[in-house]
Amino acid sequence: MKITKEISLGDVAARSEELRGENMTLNMGPSHPATHGVLRLSLELDGDKVVKCDPVIGYLHRGDEKIAENMTYNQFVPYTDRLDYLAPLANNVAYAIAVEKLAGLKLPPRCEAIRVLCCEMARVSSHLLGIGVYAMDTGAWTVFMYTFNERERLYSLFEELTGARFTTSYTRIGGLTRDLPDGWLPKVSAFCDGVERTIDEVDKLLTRNGIFLERTEGIAPISKELALAYGLTGPNLRASGVPFDLRKDKPYSGYEQYDFDVPVGTKGDCFDRYLVRMEELRQSVRIIRQVIKAMPGGAWYAEDAKKIFLPPKEKVMTKMEELIQNFMLVTEGPQIPAGEVYFEAENPKGSLGFYIVSNGGGVPYRLRIRGPSFVSLSILPAIVPGNFLTDITAILGSLDFVMGECDR
Amino acid sequence: MDAAVLIQRFPSARVLPSQDMPTVEIPAADLLAAVRFLRDEQSFDLLADLCGVEWKDRSTRFGVVIHLLSTTQREYVRLHVPALGDCVPSVSSLHPGANWHEREAFDMFGITFTGHPDPRRILMWDSYPYHPLRKDFPLAGIEVPLPAADVAEVTGQTVEPAPMMGGPFVSLGGHFSEGEPSALDQSWNEEKPKA
Numbered sequence: 001m002k003i004t005k006e007i008s009l010g011d012v013a014a015r016s017e018e019l020r021g022e023n024m025t026l027n028m029g030p031s032h033p034a035t036h037g038v039l040r041l042s043l044e045l046d047g048d049k050v051v052k053c054d055p056v057i058g059y060l061h062r063g064d065e066k067i068a069e070n071m072t073y074n075q076f077v078p079y080t081d082r083l084d085y086l087a088p089l090a091n092n093v094a095y096a097i098a099v100e101k102l103a104g105l106k107l108p109p110r111c112e113a114i115r116v117l118c119c120e121m122a123r124v125s126s127h128l129l130g131i132g133v134y135a136m137d138t139g140a141w142t143v144f145m146y147t148f149n150e151r152e153r154l155y156s157l158f159e160e161l162t163g164a165r166f167t168t169s170y171t172r173i174g175g176l177t178r179d180l181p182d183g184w185l186p187k188v189s190a191f192c193d194g195v196e197r198t199i200d201e202v203d204k205l206l207t208r209n210g211i212f213l214e215r216t217e218g219i220a221p222i223s224k225e226l227a228l229a230y231g232l233t234g235p236n237l238r239a240s241g242v243p244f245d246l247r248k249d250k251p252y253s254g255y256e257q258y259d260f261d262v263p264v265g266t267k268g269d270c271f272d273r274y275l276v277r278m279e280e281l282r283q284s285v286r287i288i289r290q291v292i293k294a295m296p297g298g299a300w301y302a303e304d305a306k307k308i309f310l311p312p313k314e315k316v317m318t319k320m321e322e323l324i325q326n327f328m329l330v331t332e333g334p335q336i337p338a339g340e341v342y343f344e345a346e347n348p349k350g351s352l353g354f355y356i357v358s359n360g361g362g363v364p365y366r367l368r369i370r371g372p373s374f375v376s377l378s379i380l381p382a383i384v385p386g387n388f389l390t391d392i393t394a395i396l397g398s399l400d401f402v403m404g405e406c407d408r
Numbered sequence: 409m410d411a412a413v414l415i416q417r418f419p420s421a422r423v424l425p426s427q428d429m430p431t432v433e434i435p436a437a438d439l440l441a442a443v444r445f446l447r448d449e450q451s452f453d454l455l456a457d458l459c460g461v462e463w464k465d466r467s468t469r470f471g472v473v474i475h476l477l478s479t480t481q482r483e484y485v486r487l488h489v490p491a492l493g494d495c496v497p498s499v500s501s502l503h504p505g506a507n508w509h510e511r512e513a514f515d516m517f518g519i520t521f522t523g524h525p526d527p528r529r530i531l532m533w534d535s536y537p538y539h540p541l542r543k544d545f546p547l548a549g550i551e552v553p554l555p556a557a558d559v560a561e562v563t564g565q566t567v568e569p570a571p572m573m574g575g576p577f578v579s580l581g582g583h584f585s586e587g588e589p590s591a592l593d594q595s596w597n598e599e600k601p602k603a
Contacts, residue, residue: 067547231503368461
């Protein structure tokens with residue numbers, strides 16, 4: 001072979017510099033299947049590499065905090081369904097406990113146990129969806145079908161419990177809307193058996209799947225320090241190696257009675273976040289089984305909270321005092337003493353916090369919602385740059401956020 | 409941690425009565441030093457929440473409430489910061505996670521965070537003229553130009569206030585579908601409110 005011209009390395013470098021061109025700005029979303037809702041990422045790309053990522057949120061902003069300050073405490077319960085709409089029961093419970101803490105209300109054990117059951121079933125439902133769509137975003141379509149099958153079963157159970165499949169509005173300040181239906185707990189037990197098989201199947205499909213590992217292992221690692229600095233909570237914080245779980249560390253609603261483990265990651269990459277959620281699914285099932293086994297009897301609402309919880313309907317129809325009490329509660333709302341409270345519950349997406357300022361009466365003066373998805377998304381500008389455009393779907397899927405709660 | 413520890417270090421701070429966690433009012437001038445002290449010496453390593461509040465009976469109209477969490481000591485602390493002249497120093501240099509919370513407090517209340525790296529609105533669009541969580545802002549909203557000027561030019565559309573018609577939350581009268589079980593009362597509509 002005859003070499004016609006010798007090319008120096010300097011020439012090659014100069015030529016590649018000449019071909020570099022300028023960075024490209026790309027809008028991902030607000031309507032994009034991988035952004036799980038209406039998130040827009042304003043990206044600056046150098047070829048396939050992300051140089052800058054600026055999340056633009058607010059497309060689903062409905063002014064929930066303003067609305068809350070204009071209605072009574074119980075009227076706001078349906079709005080909490082629409083925060084993290086993949087786990088409405090958990091939101092209902094978190095909100096109710098926050099207001100009850102402000103009122104200094106103690107709930108009977110049966111009510112607390114039912115709420116724990118609700119929270120854990122909501123967690124199973126949310127994580128099943130989270131893992132299903134995460135796998136789909138990284139190219140594994142099948143997992144979604146398996147997890148959505150189980151979610152349909154869960155929705156049927158929710159429907160039997162609350163009357164609605166999706167927007168449950170199950171709690172009231174001081175209790176619940178109704179007691180457990182007859183013969184419901186055995187159905188939950190049967191569901192647990194089924195979902196455990198599905199978790200094992202998903203495990204087999206994904207955990208040692210070469211393609212899934214390539215897409216997630218080592219991608220966008222979040223160090224312990226970075227996770228704490230950005231205030232990440234829930235599975236995303238634990239995947240980074242911080243063993244903090246509000247159910248263990250600040251137990252509420254009787255979580256201290258149940259035996260469960262808190263999975264913690266080591267590297268904080270996309271794969272660790274998947275592993276943590278998988279193990280949380282198993283632990284949730286474990287908690288559900290314990291609650292069913294030890295379900296206490298007795299009242300399912302605070303019977304001594306006459307100024308907060310509605311009296312039983314048959315008494316309203318027959319007794320004068322209860323009729324007046326019912327009328328006052330419906331028109332003026334539950335009477336909550338003046339003060340302030342901040343309560344965070346361990347929701348599937350992280351800590352859902354409510355900061356409530358009350359001046360007394362039935363309407364909150366200020367109600368602040370701290371959405372874990374809002375916080376999870378705020379870390380994107382720190383972890384996305386340096387990754388490839390295609391990795392963004394994996395990163396978004398692994399953070400498991402929901403825009404209803406981010407934009408409120 | 410006891411609130412007294414913070415008072416001892418920052419004599420300008422004041423303990424507020426509270427039922428759930430140590431609560432301290434701290435002047436804006438001492439905020440950064442206090443948050444750094446809490447983070448580095450008292451293990452409050454995670455900023456759980458930061459939000460604005462409009463007060464009725466305090467010296468300043470606006471205030472910022474910060475909730476810090478210690479993941480090792482498993483406890484919270486609450487800081488009240490009065491916004492003197494609607495200004496509060498930004499803590500995002502100590503807790504980068506405060507960045508978005510502060511943008512939201514600015515967006516909703518108009519509180520300025522001095523030293524904030526990216527002082528933009530976050531939930532409302534950049535050209536939005538009001539701060540909706542202020543108590544003098546009506547629940548229904550105020551008519552403003554559409555954020556997309558090119559669309560507004562062609563359609564003449566604006567962002568309209570929500571229909572209220574007497575109640576706080578009602579749908580438009582006279583436009584219910586056949587299947588809607590609500591009572592269809594045609595005696596009132598948006599132009600002619602319910603008597």
